Amino acid sequence: xxxxxxxxAAMTKAGNLLANEMRNKTSGGGYPRGLSSSIVVNPAIKxxxxxxxxTVAVKHPAAAAYEFGSGIHATRGTASKYEIxxxxxxxxxxxxxxxxxxxxxxxFSGVILNNPDSTEGTYFFHFVEHPGVEARPYAIPSYxxxxxxxxxxxxxxxxxxxxxHGGRYEEKI
Numbered sequence: 001x002x003x004x005x006x007x008x009a010a011m012t013k014a015g016n017l018l019a020n021e022m023r024n025k026t027s028g029g030g031y032p033r034g035l036s037s038s039i040v041v042n043p044a045i046k047x048x049x050x051x052x053x054x055t056v057a058v059k060h061p062a063a064a065a066y067e068f069g070s071g072i073h074a075t076r077g078t079a080s081k082y083e084i085x086x087x088x089x090x091x092x093x094x095x096x097x098x099x100x101x102x103x104x105x106x107x108f109s110g111v112i113l114n115n116p117d118s119t120e121g122t123y124f125f126h127f128v129e130h131p132g133v134e135a136r137p138y139a140i141p142s143y144x145x146x147x148x149x150x151x152x153x154x155x156x157x158x159x160x161x162x163x164x165h166g167g168r169y170e171e172k173i
Contacts, residue, residue, distance in 0.1 A: 005159075007052050010157030011044035014150040015054040021142035022056070026066075030136055035060045058139065063064075067139050071132015081129040091124040 019041045026036040036059035047053040069075045071082055086092050091109045097120035102108045107128060113121035143150075 004046050005053075006157045007154075008044040008046065010153050011052055011054040012041070014153050015041040015044065015056050017123045017146050017149060017153070018142060019056050021146050022058070022138055023144055025138040031066060031138070032060065035063065035066065038063070056139075062133075065133050066136050068137075069133065069135030071130055073132050073134040075135050081131055083127045084130050085127040091126060092128060094123050094125070096121070096123045137142055 001048070014044045019039050022039050026039070035058070039056065039058050040055060043056040044052060044054040064070075069079075072079050074080075084092070099119070101111055101113075101119055109124040109126050111121050111123050113119070145154050
């Protein structure tokens with residue numbers, strides 16, 4: 001019989017090892033604010049006969065975009081720009097100084113210029129097309145960096161659990 005407590009403790013350590021590596025990787029520049037702190041380890045559980053589960057989750061809206069890229073930089077799915085539309089207003093508003101005022105664009109709603117001799121001002125748009133972000137993988141590289149430590153940790157826990165119970169192990173087929 002396998003000692004569930006040993007396995008669950010080892011899985012918890014393994015999950016924290018992975019999560020900490022992910023946090024270290026995302027705490028530097030190039031990642032959105034809050035990504036690192038949104039990485040959580042859910043409690044390890046026994047999910048069935050000799051089946052154990054732990055989840056390391058990233059609860060940030062841009063988590064997948066940074067792992068796999070988004071928009072024209074997507075490494076999964078269709079790579080293309082995507083529309084951003086206002087949610088709680090009729091237009092999007094940006095301070096901007098483009099090379100020219102985009103009169104005639106179906107996206108463009110209007111502008112308040114700071115100076116009539118400049119294009120600098122406050123621009124209003126019905127929607128914009130965002131090119132997305134380039135992939136900056138952190139979860140998969142973190143797993144590869146800690147994989148051998150995780151396997152050693154889990155292997156030791158299973159070995160210890162089996163040997164603690166008379167050293168006999170029978171596999172059910």
